[in-house]
Amino acid sequence: MRARHTVLGMxxxxxxxxxxCEGLVASDGWIRQPPPGSPHAAGYLVLxxxxxxxxxxxxxASPDFEAAMLHETRYSDGRAxxxxxxxxxxxxxxxxxxxxxxxxxxxxxxxIALTADALIELDITxxxxxxxxxxxxxxxxxxxxxxxxxxx
Amino acid sequence: MRPLSRSxxxxxxTGVILAAFAGGIWLSARHAEAPVASSVxxxxxxxxxxxxxxxxxxxxxxxFDAERLRGRxxxxxxxFTHCPxxxxxxxxxxxxxxxxxxxxxxxxxxxxxxxxSVDPERDDAAALRAYADYFxxxxxxxxxxxxxxxxxxxxxxxxFMKVPQGGGEYTMDHxxxxxxxxxxxxxxxxxxxxxxxxxxxxxxxAVSAFIEEHG
Ligand SMILES: [Cu+2]
Numbered sequence: 462m463r464a465r466h467t468v469l470g471m472x473x474x475x476x477x478x479x480x481x482c483e484g485l486v487a488s489d490g491w492i493r494q495p496p497p498g499s500p501h502a503a504g505y506l507v508l509x510x511x512x513x514x515x516x517x518x519x520x521x522a523s524p525d526f527e528a529a530m531l532h533e534t535r536y537s538d539g540r541a542x543x544x545x546x547x548x549x550x551x552x553x554x555x556x557x558x559x560x561x562x563x564x565x566x567x568x569x570x571x572x573i574a575l576t577a578d579a580l581i582e583l584d585i586t587x588x589x590x591x592x593x594x595x596x597x598x599x600x601x602x603x604x605x606x607x608x609x610x611x612x613x
Numbered sequence: 614m615r616p617l618s619r620s621x622x623x624x625x626x627t628g629v630i631l632a633a634f635a636g637g638i639w640l641s642a643r644h645a646e647a648p649v650a651s652s653v654x655x656x657x658x659x660x661x662x663x664x665x666x667x668x669x670x671x672x673x674x675x676x677f678d679a680e681r682l683r684g685r686x687x688x689x690x691x692x693f694t695h696c697p698x699x700x701x702x703x704x705x706x707x708x709x710x711x712x713x714x715x716x717x718x719x720x721x722x723x724x725x726x727x728x729x730s731v732d733p734e735r736d737d738a739a740a741l742r743a744y745a746d747y748f749x750x751x752x753x754x755x756x757x758x759x760x761x762x763x764x765x766x767x768x769x770x771x772x773f774m775k776v777p778q779g780g781g782e783y784t785m786d787h788x789x790x791x792x793x794x795x796x797x798x799x800x801x802x803x804x805x806x807x808x809x810x811x812x813x814x815x816x817x818x819a820v821s822a823f824i825e826e827h828g
Contacts, residue, residue: 493698498742499696499701541788568697
């Protein structure tokens, strides 16, 4: 368990795998530790299409949660609305950042204790391909690179 | 009457009415006390809405009403515990801002963060307390049945709505601004999301300085 933590903690990158997810690189993955009383968590990561063809992410899942899906928080008139993102397309070279207050992985009903530094597996499925795994580390506060986006 | 002169007459009549209206505004402005102009960003001025009567129940089972907020600055945020993205992000930033604001002469020890759940169906007292404690133990966490919640949200110009998500799940759309309530119970500013601790501190400092001097 400890080895898994350290080694993967340094990597946190999905293997660029074969199939329709070919070229997909997931990095800087983390999950905001949900406060006690909250059965849902939000995961964040950077998705890059390092390949030469467009990638369409169609599904996410995690063995550590009963359900997972891509969500987006949008603002309309100061109102936050959280909506399911049914698919996410990445053009070759495109980089999409899931970060607090925007795109996120909605993780529902954990099967394990979400202690700080625990690593969570996220399986990303693209159109007609085998899933690729990304790793998200549980954190109490965002890594410096993923502070809430207040620019827009 | 030819169409041209008719529209000309209409135009003139409109002009007279507008002039009278503008004159009326000018007169009433002269009669009123000259309002202090505000250059403070985001300040609701010169007519900050007064907080109307409301009565929620806090996580300790006590009544949470406007009187609890009198004589202190309150930073109020609507949310719900099943909200994993915006709510914990904002509450974490609010709690961090409050740590700094405790040494601010106008916020001090009396200032409070209030977390109001718009999801009374799932957020009972125990869930609210556990949730708020994670960020700061002195956060007031409260909720109420929908009708009572609406009295508070209406007074603040806030909105919330239940949105089904399939499979029996639902989420809540909700106003995600931070509502700055002055010690004399007026809504004096709303900071729109996304939030950062620095923005919260900056807004508090500017708004509270103006209200203390002119409010
Ligand atoms: Cu979500």
